[in-house]
Amino acid sequence: MSPLENEKINGVSFVASREFVKDAHIAPIVNIHANYAAVMPFGFVQELQDPKVVYNKNRQWFGETRVGAKQYIEALQKKNIKIMMKPQIWVRKGEFTGYIKMKNEADWKLLEESYATFILDYAALAEETKAEILCIGTELEQFVVNRPDFWKQLIVEIRKVYKGKLTYAANWDEFKRTPFWSDLDFIGMDAYFPISEEKTPTIEACIEGWKPHVATIKSFSETYKKPILFTEFGYRSVDYSGKEPWRSDRSMTSVNLEAQTNTTKALLQTFWKEDWFAGGFIWKWFHNHQEVGGETNNRFTPQNKPVEKVIKEVYKAF
Structure with a gap:
């Protein structure tokens, strides 16, 4: 059923750097037996109502630009790591991309032109570098819901440029309303589903918490006859890590490595064995491995934390 026969996508979300x-x-x-990396160049918008996507500028970090993305891809490919190209939008001050919404038709048209230029440029790079997958957008719900015809046509235009597999990264609470799954190769989800209210959730509680979500996710795979891809998955090493896994704000200051380990174990145990599930990309992985993560870090990265070993074991098995 998976377009990539029998091989799970054991991915890392490879963060752009300077x-x-x-x-x-x-x-x-x-070393963790990953076989895929998501390479994530960035475009920027000034505010949620701004129709202009700015990218490839001198002020951007190297890895966020087209030249940088190409260098990353080629370096990863040299080590037999396959690629998902995942260009993303950053709204100034870190506002949520799902709320990008124009006030009038003229601005919608400008946004469509600007976004199409941005994504088609990276589609061309994905084709040039023979990246296996292209993610056509990440968590852009209001843009998608308000302009479905644009997205349908954009997919047609992308396929003229790029011959690999396509997905879209829908937020965990967005995928049910995404109107173009039948036009893509994978149903992509950023898998920050709430699964436990506990401070330090047990693996068993998390597996139980997944059950209602799994039923819905599987039914989507069956309806569209497409495999599910977790375009992002992962948990912070904080208290209540399974309660609102999407939260990245700095107000959560506790460190809870066990919570991160248990939530991650439950996700891997729940999904990696399913034939309708293609795999996923752990959020997130930094290039300077020795200097990041660690046992005092409460962010998403699994690096230098107990959970890294858990991921390694599952990636090795699949």
């Missing part, structure tokens, strides 16, 4: 990527930066990815 630097060129070297073999030493990629060795830790190989």
